[in-house]
Amino acid sequence: MKTKNSPFKIEISRYIDNKSKILSNTLSLLPKDLSEEIKELKKATIQGVITTNWDCLMENLFPKYRVYVGQDELIDSAPKSFEEIFKIHGCHKQPNSLVATETDYHIFRRKNPYLVAKLLTMFMEHPIIFLGYSLNDPNISEILRSMISCLTNENINPFMERLIFVQWKKDSSVYEMKNINIIVDDFNIPVLNIRTHEFLSLYQALASLKRKFPLNFIRFMEEQKYRLEKKGDKKDIIEIS
Template sequence: MGLPEKLIYEIKRKNVILFVGAGVSNNLGLPLFDNLIRQIGEKLGYDPDEFESYGRYRELAEYYEIENNGINDLVKWMDEEWHRNSISLKDSKVHKLIFDLDFPIIYTTNYDRWLEKTYDSYGREYRKIVKVEDLVSLGNESTQIIKFHGDFSEENSIVLTESSYFERLDFETPLDIKLRSDILGKTILFIGYSLNDVNLRYLIFKLNKLWENSKHLDRRLSPYIFLAKPNPVQQKIFQKRGIEVVVSKQEREEDGLLQFLSELLEKSSEKQN
């Protein structure tokens, strides 16, 4: 797999912001959103297959919220399922590689706490940022893990329903303001996102808008995205938007991400002559 030399250079400089999507959590065998929607249907007394046909998962989650005056018990169920005792970090070499690459800032659209558990397990300090209070007295002494779509520990932070997602699209929260500051002069790397992931398309669109409206367009460094399988249509669109694409040649998606991160670690750890 050919790695961009510029990306390796920026990782060596600790100048890369990592964006982590659901594909990273899938390495631990976490339930997919299909399971969540089926659970919602069962809780509401529907046949799961029939319920899935009634809308997309954000719409169905909002229907659940309306019917139950909230999503507290749903979030509790998700938290329990996503953090079962049977799940072991040792089963995810990807999480260990993320830790070893030592990114100074990590944004994630995942709700689970396995990134944080990785840092706890290997004994490195970090700052988890979910709400505005977490932004107080931020320093550069430890890794920042920003839960961009919320965290199970804060029910009101979870971006799950259609309404909460539309509110997130405003891109005017304190976390968004922090992101505007973070991206100046830094490289962004997306991993764990599928080509059809609306989170990815939304983030890329918004990041482009941030740069277009910025007075510092000349300081923009090329974002990178790792794709677990080729798609010439989406690759061309990403490239048109100024994003450099790295595509896996592995048959299994999980093998591709593992190889990509392993090679990044190896190359970025090499001493310069």
């Protein structure tokens, strides 16, 4: 290990690994409401997952998704904007990838515009659901700030209309849905804010969505499109959605 924080990150990784093993062995013992939520989430039709968590829960729920760990791996790759998991703060299976220290966060913020630019297609074509994050989370503010900096004036409004925040609220017996505004720098960003005591209804709605084409076919066509683009043969490109 090369970095001075490696022993610290190794210990974090070991801790998460041990906790993950305990959780995987006790899933059958979870309360019924939680087990039902996990069951429905596994069936959800979603284009991609962007997470700041270090554990492998998302990979376990969506084993067929492609996984990108950290900013560098994503920036150096060619994401297809569907059925992919982006672990932007690293993964416990790669200790040095963890964004855990002040220096790590400084490097992350410096590279963040490149990361967002890489994901911009997915951001512009699909609703973005921020699940479990606070409206005041500095990581979310940083991502939104970078998104806005990459957009033209014509694209900002359509992008803002796709933002949905879903927050867990213990004492809420029904869905609370409000259109609110959050301020990032000089931008007043309208978002749909949902507060709920359970995520089951949301996961069921996502699970009810159907794809137009089988995943294998979409992947094949996207890969062919990428190869054609690399060769510069634009006239033969076929768009698949």
